[in-house]
Amino acid sequence: MSFDLVIRGGTIATAADVFQADIGIRDGTIVQIGDSLGEAAEVIDASNRLVLPGGIDSHVHLAQPSGDGIVMADGFESGTRSALFGGNSCVLPFCLQEKGQSLREALSAYHALAEGNCYTDHSFHLIVSDPTPAVLGQELPALVESGYTSFKVFMTYEGLRLNDAEILATMDTARRTGALVMVHCENEDAIRYLIGRHEAAGEVRPKAHAATRPVAVEREATHRALSLAEITEVPIVIVHVSNGAAMEEIARARARGQKVVGETCPQYLVLTAKDLDGMDWEGAKFVCSPPPRDEAEQEACWRGIEAGVFDLFSSDHCPFRYDDPAGKLNPKGRTSFRHIPNGIPGVETRLPILFSEGVAKGRIDLPRFVALTATNHARTYGLEKKGSIAIGKDADIAIWDPAEKRTIRHADLHDGADYSPYEGIEITGWPKTMIVGGKVMIRDGELVGTKGAGRYVARTRSALATF
């Protein structure tokens, strides 16, 4: 048997196992795993390296508009390049339906932006912001059938939030079509009440963002989302969980037999609300929702990662610039935290942070790392050929130097933002060589692949969907 590419001498990790073997790749697919594989057009020596499934970041925002004329700092080119350098071979950005827009219109706009520009494979979740009878009755079912098998609903954000009746109706469409619903759980009315109180007291700086979105706001909405999912009998993903109380809601729903997946993100492990209290509005660089909490909640999130309440670890990459007049802190943003767009960059640092803080520090083992960063994303979101190193899977592979020491510096990253909220964090372990669909895209830290090599992937239904 001959191969296009053989990866030789590495330590392979999957969600189940760690073992030594060579990997043979042909036509973009893993075709053999074993010893002394035959002839290959190209051989990569992976001795003293870890050979992992390419990361799948199932929660990123690229090229999404964010109101007040503020532009997201990454489109598909810079966003997927940054993802690739961070050890990812596939990302799942959101396609935002604007009010009055059909889902198909929204999708064709996002596809046009992505086409020919991606360094990683990609697929889209839909954001349903206008669940009209036509959208829920006709459009969405047809789109689920053609590979858009998950959609996100928001319980917060003006113009985006759905009320309970709309969430129930959207979940019912998921039930009828076998789709998976992702829910952003924060109680918008409670947030508005707290914003009013803070603004009246003259508290308009970024740290008030965290104070107006306390744990109770998230816990209540999480409980409600889980109840609505129980009533409609659908599996759901609770995205970007920031604290122990919301996590316990998930654990309790699971104990009752509900199908629910919890997701957490790096910001809830290594940032706190104190980061929003920087000098001269610097705290705006850490404004995201839910906000980072405190050390006790960081520990709670770690317990969720270790114990398996969280099955997904995603970045929620949502980048904005500051040095740009239309950036995150344009003049309106300086009048009140309420006008600072929510979101922080992190697609390139997600995997190194979890590897360094989790694997290198002995909190989780390699199979758990692989599950949290690749395998579970593929299973949850219907990426059948991705997320593992196994015969028949796409040859999406990240070769890591587990001993490399680095300090996170935005100057070394590849996104379109102008800062990293993780600046200065010391890291052990970094992805060095990236293979996407059998193509070497990064070799020993050097970009050798071209944009457009990353392809769109239509998805099957979630492994959680009972259809």
Ligand code: URP
């Ligand atoms: O603050 C955040 N998380 N921004 C991104 C949008 C979202 O809610 O995921």
Ligand code: ZN
């Ligand atoms: Zn969200």
Ligand code: ZN
């Ligand atoms: Zn998000």
Ligand code: ZN
């Ligand atoms: Zn940058």
